[in-house]
Amino acid sequence: MLDDVIREVCSEVSGDRVLGDTREIHCRDRWFTTPKFLESAGYAAGRLKESGAADARVLKFRADGKTLYGAWRAPLAWDVASARLTVVEPAAMAGTVLADYQAVPCSLVMWSGPTPKGGVTAEVVAVGPGGSETHYRGRNVRGKIVFAAERASAAKGLAARRGAVGVLSDYLPAAETLPDAVFWNNAFNDVPSAWGATAGGSGLFGFGVSPNVGRRLRRVLAAGGRLKLHAVSDTRLHAGPLPVATGSIPGRQPGEEVLVLGHGFEQGARDNAAGAACMIEAVRALDALIRAGRLPRPRRAIRALVTNECFGTIGYVQRHRRRVRGTVAALCLDEVAIDVVTGRAVQGLHANPHSNASYVDTFARRLAEAVWDGRHFNPWRMLPYGTTDNLIAHSTIGVPTIWVGGCGASDIWHTSADTPDRLDPAQLEAAVAYVACYLYTLADAGAAEARWLARHAAADAQAQLHREAVDAAAEVAAQPKAGRRRIAEGFAARAAYLCCVHGKAVRGAARLARGAERRRLDADLLALVADVGELAKELAADVRAAAGLKAPDALAVRSPFRTVSHAPGDRVRPVSNYLGPVTYDPIAPADRAGHADPRWGGPVNCALGWANGWRTLNEVVALTEHETGRPLPDLAEELHWLIGKGMVRDAAKSRRRRS
Numbered sequence: 001m002l003d004d005v006i007r008e009v010c011s012e013v014s015g016d017r018v019l020g021d022t023r024e025i026h027c028r029d030r031w032f033t034t035p036k037f038l039e040s041a042g043y044a045a046g047r048l049k050e051s052g053a054a055d056a057r058v059l060k061f062r063a064d065g066k067t068l069y070g071a072w073r074a075p076l077a078w079d080v081a082s083a084r085l086t087v088v089e090p091a092a093m094a095g096t097v098l099a100d101y102q103a104v105p106c107s108l109v110m111w112s113g114p115t116p117k118g119g120v121t122a123e124v125v126a127v128g129p130g131g132s133e134t135h136y137r138g139r140n141v142r143g144k145i146v147f148a149a150e151r152a153s154a155a156k157g158l159a160a161r162r163g164a165v166g167v168l169s170d171y172l173p174a175a176e177t178l179p180d181a182v183f184w185n186n187a188f189n190d191v192p193s194a195w196g197a198t199a200g201g202s203g204l205f206g207f208g209v210s211p212n213v214g215r216r217l218r219r220v221l222a223a224g225g226r227l228k229l230h231a232v233s234d235t236r237l238h239a240g241p242l243p244v245a246t247g248s249i250p251g252r253q254p255g256e257e258v259l260v261l262g263h264g265f266e267q268g269a270r271d272n273a274a275g276a277a278c279m280i281e282a283v284r285a286l287d288a289l290i291r292a293g294r295l296p297r298p299r300r301a302i303r304a305l306v307t308n309e310c311f312g313t314i315g316y317v318q319r320h321r322r323r324v325r326g327t328v329a330a331l332c333l334d335e336v337a338i339d340v341v342t343g344r345a346v347q348g349l350h351a352n353p354h355s356n357a358s359y360v361d362t363f364a365r366r367l368a369e370a371v372w373d374g375r376h377f378n379p380w381r382m383l384p385y386g387t388t389d390n391l392i393a394h395s396t397i398g399v400p401t402i403w404v405g406g407c408g409a410s411d412i413w414h415t416s417a418d419t420p421d422r423l424d425p426a427q428l429e430a431a432v433a434y435v436a437c438y439l440y441t442l443a444d445a446g447a448a449e450a451r452w453l454a455r456h457a458a459a460d461a462q463a464q465l466h467r468e469a470v471d472a473a474a475e476v477a478a479q480p481k482a483g484r485r486r487i488a489e490g491f492a493a494r495a496a497y498l499c500c501v502h503g504k505a506v507r508g509a510a511r512l513a514r515g516a517e518r519r520r521l522d523a524d525l526l527a528l529v530a531d532v533g534e535l536a537k538e539l540a541a542d543v544r545a546a547a548g549l550k551a552p553d554a555l556a557v558r559s560p561f562r563t564v565s566h567a568p569g570d571r572v573r574p575v576s577n578y579l580g581p582v583t584y585d586p587i588a589p590a591d592r593a594g595h596a597d598p599r600w601g602g603p604v605n606c607a608l609g610w611a612n613g614w615r616t617l618n619e620v621v622a623l624t625e626h627e628t629g630r631p632l633p634d635l636a637e638e639l640h641w642l643i644g645k646g647m648v649r650d651a652a653k654s655r656r657r658r659s
């Protein structure tokens, strides 16, 4: 089914075009100010229009430091006229420029506040890492510049509360390999786990220097010398726009779309000017193939969304609810490019969260085998869900989405070294070929393709059940008799869980058909799911037999976690009050002390994916433990705390109130 599409797409896409647009986007975004982001959004929309997206335009959301997009507090808009950090003392170094925004934009912390006109001269106090109260003990930083080894964001709130005027950081994760690069500090809120500067925060300025410059400064301080710097941060924090760009190629069937999205508006070429450039080239190539009659016009529209990470995406979901409901699948591009200078990176394909399991997980893998292993070499690996703009895959939004990103750390991530010259057109061509094939195939899929996709998803389910049964049987064999029952029962629960996850993935393909075809497809896919269930029962019985237990009466495949006790966790049926994964931004900083913000991962958002208002709190915890593969003894308490804070509600309570 894929071959024709892959052949046509591969003959049309161009890695050189991707690199060209990457350069254009990067030369705007590398300044990371609101005016430059507006310019960049205009460029992306213009290129989408030229590439065949007739409706391409810039959408504006709010960067006012107040508005909540889902549970994500929008940052303030920000502009820079100039910024520079110069040595005053010691005399031997006087006049040395340590940081200049014009020369290296990353040397200014994003959302750095303004200094008084003419700048400010202040002494530097090194505080070690700078992210904890203890780092400040016995040090007077009032009126001074705090020098932190951690990210500037880790120190900002602590420094502000102690009367410091600014923060200097020489943090860089790959200090060994890139000693002259400067980290891009793109978080600067008084609450370290929050993100951008928001309304009412302190207006500290912030600078970043390379590890090598940091070492020189530390040597001066270690020798007992005084380090005095002159800082000019001519910046403006204000309420302004938060732009995103979008445009689509029309399909034959109104009301349905396939989406490719990823953030622009960051300073790096790999992260993520290349992602935006891939969207533009995928749209251009597909439109050209459709116009030339080499590919038929697909059933569904194909839309690109160059977004502002997370804020813009949830803003888009809120503003275009009906369109998002008609979005059958998506692909998220964030770090599709590989840094060929170090050459260590591998492409990561991040699956959907289990609570929103989808046949597209299987499709993404099959397509990688066909495009990347078959035609264009690109090392890749399937990975579990992680959060970026694929947050639309969270069950509270529900669009099945694969994130094509990195795998493990990249040295140049969020540094001044993330420039277009480290990218390779051949690798970008492989990436964009994959993107265009994914979009077109799902945009044009009907009942026949849905059957094919569902069959492959069911085969994946069966393969996983077999693999895990073999492991469980081996574990049983290695155990003394007393421990065998636990393993056999553990496998039965796991098999039931896998049936629940994969069953949703298989049935989801029915969405690709309509009318009578849809009804026939629904019935066929249910039969496939039943086969997976039968296999699970057989394998669970085999493992029990291996453990010397008799076969169970039945395996509750449909809802293995339904509980009937009157324990408190069985009366509460939680559901999130927010669209998408949550952050703790809506909770007052003092009230969230001691609670790790779940913004970028962890069990809370995984649990809120399962929490649909019908599952009990205990079921939600059990499902989350299965998904994360570890016991979560504190999760129930955290969910109760979120109910207390009004971020999650107990749907059972509201139903009781209504009846």
Ligand SMILES: [Zn+2]
Binding pocket: 263, 266, 271, 272, 334, 335
């Ligand atoms: Zn990114």
